[in-house]
Amino acid sequence: MADQTIIRFENVTKQYDQDPAVLNDVSFSIERGRFYTLLGPSGCGKTTILRLIAGFTEPTKGNIYFHEKVMNDVPANKRQVNTVFQDYALFPHLNVFENVAFGLRIKGCKNDEIKRKVLEALRFVNLVGYENREIKEMSGGQRQRVAIARAIVNEPEVILLDEPLSALDLKLRTEMQYELRELQRRLGITFVFVTHDQEEALAMSDEIFVLNEGNIEQSGTPTDIYDEPINRFVADFIGESNIVPGVMKEDYLVQCAGKNFDCVDGGFNRNEQVEIVIRPEDLEITLPDQGKLRMKVDSQLFRGVHYEICGYDQDGNEWLVHSTKKANVGEEIGLYFDPEAIHVMRLGETEEEFDKRLEAYSEATHAD
Amino acid sequence: MQIRTRNLYLIPYLTWILLFVVAPILLIVYYSFFNVDGQFTLGNYQKFFTPVYLKMTLSSFWYALLITIISLLIAYPTAYWLTKTKHKQLWLLLIILPSWINLLLKAYAFLGIFGTYGPTNKLLESLGIGTQQILFTDFSFLFVSVYIFIPFMILPIYNALEEMNHSLLDAANDLGASQWTTFRRVIFPLTLDGVKSGCQAVFIPALSLFMITRLVAGNRVITLGTAIEQHFLVTQDWGMGATIAVFLIIAMAFIMMLTRKRK
Numbered sequence: 001m002a003d004q005t006i007i008r009f010e011n012v013t014k015q016y017d018q019d020p021a022v023l024n025d026v027s028f029s030i031e032r033g034r035f036y037t038l039l040g041p042s043g044c045g046k047t048t049i050l051r052l053i054a055g056f057t058e059p060t061k062g063n064i065y066f067h068e069k070v071m072n073d074v075p076a077n078k079r080q081v082n083t084v085f086q087d088y089a090l091f092p093h094l095n096v097f098e099n100v101a102f103g104l105r106i107k108g109c110k111n112d113e114i115k116r117k118v119l120e121a122l123r124f125v126n127l128v129g130y131e132n133r134e135i136k137e138m139s140g141g142q143r144q145r146v147a148i149a150r151a152i153v154n155e156p157e158v159i160l161l162d163e164p165l166s167a168l169d170l171k172l173r174t175e176m177q178y179e180l181r182e183l184q185r186r187l188g189i190t191f192v193f194v195t196h197d198q199e200e201a202l203a204m205s206d207e208i209f210v211l212n213e214g215n216i217e218q219s220g221t222p223t224d225i226y227d228e229p230i231n232r233f234v235a236d237f238i239g240e241s242n243i244v245p246g247v248m249k250e251d252y253l254v255q256c257a258g259k260n261f262d263c264v265d266g267g268f269n270r271n272e273q274v275e276i277v278i279r280p281e282d283l284e285i286t287l288p289d290q291g292k293l294r295m296k297v298d299s300q301l302f303r304g305v306h307y308e309i310c311g312y313d314q315d316g317n318e319w320l321v322h323s324t325k326k327a328n329v330g331e332e333i334g335l336y337f338d339p340e341a342i343h344v345m346r347l348g349e350t351e352e353e354f355d356k357r358l359e360a361y362s363e364a365t366h367a368d
Numbered sequence: 369m370q371i372r373t374r375n376l377y378l379i380p381y382l383t384w385i386l387l388f389v390v391a392p393i394l395l396i397v398y399y400s401f402f403n404v405d406g407q408f409t410l411g412n413y414q415k416f417f418t419p420v421y422l423k424m425t426l427s428s429f430w431y432a433l434l435i436t437i438i439s440l441l442i443a444y445p446t447a448y449w450l451t452k453t454k455h456k457q458l459w460l461l462l463i464i465l466p467s468w469i470n471l472l473l474k475a476y477a478f479l480g481i482f483g484t485y486g487p488t489n490k491l492l493e494s495l496g497i498g499t500q501q502i503l504f505t506d507f508s509f510l511f512v513s514v515y516i517f518i519p520f521m522i523l524p525i526y527n528a529l530e531e532m533n534h535s536l537l538d539a540a541n542d543l544g545a546s547q548w549t550t551f552r553r554v555i556f557p558l559t560l561d562g563v564k565s566g567c568q569a570v571f572i573p574a575l576s577l578f579m580i581t582r583l584v585a586g587n588r589v590i591t592l593g594t595a596i597e598q599h600f601l602v603t604q605d606w607g608m609g610a611t612i613a614v615f616l617i618i619a620m621a622f623i624m625m626l627t628r629k630r631k
Contacts, residue, residue, distance in 0.1 A: 054542055076541045081542075087533065089535040091536060091540075091558075093557045102543050103544050107544060154544070
């Protein structure tokens with residue numbers, strides 16, 4: 001596996017002047033042929049990571065390795081990575097063909113080779129026949145494709161995408177998500193995609209890094225991160241969630257809202273204070289006395305695919321429910337959920353400790 | 369109704385154009401067909417194509433070209449540097465400020481600075497080089513002209529550089545371009561419109577300079593501007609003066625077309 005690693009960050013810190021660090025002692029590695037997403041709110045350091053990989057900026061501390069060679073000081077124009085910029089940064093004085101050919105011309109490729117490669121890249125992004133168009137004649141979605149073609153034509157090992165879909169409307173954005181994912185599979189090039197849109201991240205990635213305030217909070221596959229968020233930030237940022245305080249009575253038994261519930265988490269101390277997460281779509285509406293919890297409906301919104309129902313239980317905990325069934329505001333309803341729907345989070349746990357605990361108790365389970 | 373009110377707003381502008389642009393041009397063309405004695409003639413145009421005037425035209429163009437090129441060579445790096453500084457507005461103000469001062473005052477100031485007993489010669493003397501004739505030379509003429517015109521070159525280039533999307537530079541860099549290649553293939557082509565505007569703003573007025581040629585260059589440099597002034601004020605040959613002016617206007621129109629911006 002080690003030779004699959006293309007880029008490795010080792011304790012990288014980035015700090016401007018005396019301001020607090022934008023990136024704080026970050027380590028991770030990026031492997032060949034996978035789709036990575038850096039996900040986080042604005043100012044979390046995701047774009048800084050991208051700029052560090054591209055070579056537009058240098059780390060304050062730590063090392064960046066490409067194929068195990070330190071690349072800290074290698075300038076951007078000598079790196080085997082290409083970027084698709086947020087505003088596409090297409091050259092307005094050049095037409096589509098020349099925009100895509102820019103990198104090849106600088107490398108000094110021959111004219112017929114340039115022509116062949118540019119046309120191939122344009123075919124990849126479905127822009128055949130647009131070679132002679134001016135950039136200002138192209139729509140947002142088309143510009144996006146030109147930007148991607150301009151990156152892939154150089155056959156880089158890694159393509160960096162800086163929120164490339166944020167300027168598109170919803171429908172086009174969804175279309176481009178499919179296209180990008182498909183393109184990445186066909187090319188087999190590593191994509192590093194930056195976004196603040198969690199749905200985008202979940203839909204496209206092989207692996208997601210969730211970032212907050214210059215730290216990687218959690219990394220893993222989309223399902224790992226969605227189903228087993230490590231802390232309140234991740235749970236809250238990735239999808240909507242009900243987060244309520246609880247007490248771990250023993251392994252696989254948690255108390256919250258005054259009741260004991262079976263769950264599937266272990267490795268805690270007895271009576272440890274925890275937080276539990278239940279996704280709104282895992283809550284099922286039942287008759288008041290048939291559920292595990294009772295709640296009074298406070299408000300209801302029709303979201304198209306489902307109703308978003310908000311209410312409070314007897315202890316005053318707020319619950320958000322996504323249901324295709326309609327409820328009535330002011331009515332008492334019951335909530336049912338499976339033990340698997342409960343995810344227990346230890347307070348202040350790091351990703352390393354989390355992984356260790358997960359390993360320890362799943363081994364214990366298998367031993368049974 | 370709306371269109372009519374909008375047309376009303378045009379009246380002051382149209383009046384101005386008619387009175388101070390169209391009418392003078394027509395008058396100039398009209399006068400160019402009369403000789404000193406007020407008789408209709410085409411002789412002025414014939415005279416313009418004699419070696420004296422052609423040489424004068426050539427020399428006007430030559431000096432205007434030199435002034436434009438020197439201004440451009442100084443202005444481009446300056447404008448580039450300006451976009452990188454912290455106190456842009458302050459520096460910009462300092463560059464624009466001299467252009468608010470009367471041209472004549474500036475010319476007189478240079479008479480003092482470059483004069484035989486002026487500070488420049490004092491400095492040369494203390495360096496052991498000795499007093500030099502600086503005034504009334506090509507050097508002083510070009511120096512003062514460039515000094516006067518340079519803000520008009522810096523401003524449009526500065527604006528073009530400021531307007532340029534800076535992620536384009538990152539993009540070029542990302543695609544393997546060195547700093548020089550980025551300049552050649554991205555920055556310069558994208559600021560070309562600014563360069564053209566700047567050249568227009570410098571070359572055209574420089575063609576018809578006359579005050580500086582007389583004061584600073586001591587009439588050693590005779591340009592079309594000087595000739596027009598002499599004909600109108602000294603020889604009273606308004607017809608010939610007007611003829612030269614007609615050619616100057618044609619030249620300007622030609623240059624405007626040459627430096628026209630892309631659509």
